[in-house]
Amino acid sequence: MTTSTTALAGPVAKADFRNAMARLGAAVNIITTDGPAGRAGFTASAVCSVTDEPPTLLVCLNRSASVYAAVKQNAVLCVNALAAGHQAISDLFGGKTPMAERFAAADWENGPTGSPMLADATVSFDCRIASCTAVGTHDVLFCEVMATAVGGATHGLVYFDRRYHEVAASIV
Numbered sequence: 001m002t003t004s005t006t007a008l009a010g011p012v013a014k015a016d017f018r019n020a021m022a023r024l025g026a027a028v029n030i031i032t033t034d035g036p037a038g039r040a041g042f043t044a045s046a047v048c049s050v051t052d053e054p055p056t057l058l059v060c061l062n063r064s065a066s067v068y069a070a071v072k073q074n075a076v077l078c079v080n081a082l083a084a085g086h087q088a089i090s091d092l093f094g095g096k097t098p099m100a101e102r103f104a105a106a107d108w109e110n111g112p113t114g115s116p117m118l119a120d121a122t123v124s125f126d127c128r129i130a131s132c133t134a135v136g137t138h139d140v141l142f143c144e145v146m147a148t149a150v151g152g153a154t155h156g157l158v159y160f161d162r163r164y165h166e167v168a169a170s171i172v
Contacts, residue, residue, distance in 0.1 A: 025160035028082045030093045031059055032108075032116040033067070035074030039116065040067040041102055043094035045159050046138075047079055055145035057125055060138045068139075072132075077143060078115035079125040083153030084166035089118075090157070112147045122153040 012020075026045035033040050046060035057079055061071060071077055082090055092102050107119035111126030118124060127143035134140075155168045 022162050023160070025158045025165070028086070028090050028157045028159050028164065030080045030082065030089065030118060030121075031061075031067075031071070031077050032080060032118075033071045033074045033077045034110070034114045034116055035070075035076060037070040037073035038099075039103065040070035040099055041093050041116065042067045043090045050142060056130065057127060057143045057145060059141045059143055061141060062138050063134075064137065071129075071141075072139075074115075075129045076113035076115050077127055077129065077141070078111050078113070078117050079127065079143070080116075080118035080121040081123045082118075082157040083120060083122045083151065084155035084157055084168075086120075086157050087164045090164070109149075111149070117149055119151075120153065121149070121151050122156050123151060124149045 027047065029044050029047050031042055031044050031047075042065060044059060044061075048058055050056040050058050059077065059079060061068060089105050092105050103116065108116040109119055111117045111124065113126050113128060115126055117126060125143075125145045126147040126149075127145050129141050130144040131142045132139050155166050158165050158167055
């Protein structure tokens with residue numbers, strides 16, 4: 001293992017941090033919203049559980065993202081965990097593709113909050129944004145889970161070392 005250290009006098013350089021984060025595998029999700037500010041969605045791996053009482057997730061959203069205003073104004077979102085084979089839709093939602101084209105590429109159902117739920121996601125968490133904290137370039141959204149939908153996919157999609165990888169639960 002190669003080790004790199006940083007003097008206590010300063011933070012890790014941005015490039016070093018990004019390279020290190022590339023080695024931290026994470027589930028690939030499409031975050032969607034719909035409401036008065038319109039329908040929008042983006043690809044994210046910065047999602048995790050916070051607590052189960054009340055059921056809460058956190059989602060990190062760059063304040064310069066094109067979807068930022070819609071997500072904040074709608075105050076609801078759905079975290080759709082992608083299954084194996086969803087690489088193309090992840091790329092659509094992660095790029096500059098117009099919103100109508102992004103949503104046309106898959107089947108969606110409206111969750112209780114009105115946010116689009118991906119019909120063949122491994123799992124979807126329909127949420128209302130309970131609170132928000134600004135950190136650097138991003139907002140950390142604390143999202144109370146209002147409903148879940150568990151899909152039938154047996155293989156998930158993760159992002160590691162700047163590439164997609166399909167994972168399956170092993171049978172013991």
